[in-house]
Amino acid sequence: MINNVSLAPRFSCPNCGTLYTVVPVEPDESSGDRDVACMTCGVWLPGRDGGLVRKYFLLRRIGPAERGRYTVV
Numbered sequence: 001m002i003n004n005v006s007l008a009p010r011f012s013c014p015n016c017g018t019l020y021t022v023v024p025v026e027p028d029e030s031s032g033d034r035d036v037a038c039m040t041c042g043v044w045l046p047g048r049d050g051g052l053v054r055k056y057f058l059l060r061r062i063g064p065a066e067r068g069r070y071t072v073v
Contacts, residue, residue, distance in 0.1 A: 011056070015043040019060040024052035 008021045018040040031053045035044040040061050047054055 008057075010059070011045075013038045013041060013043060013045065016041040016062055018058070018062055020045075020056040021059055023055045023057065024049050025055055027051070027053045 008023045011020045011022045012018065013020070016038060018038055033048070035047040036054070036056055037043070038045055039058055045054075045056065
């Protein structure tokens, strides 16, 4: 596991471009087998990477002027 979140890989939502840091962690009994919704546009992001759970930490949202350009399909 990466202890310093600033060193973790970056991930941009493929729909709206919201920027996240993604930290892979070992699953536990509370870890579901589900995807995660983007905090800006609601599109589903992968919840797992192989046997690891992906934890998303929001770094930067898109601005309100840009938000209206994106539609979840």
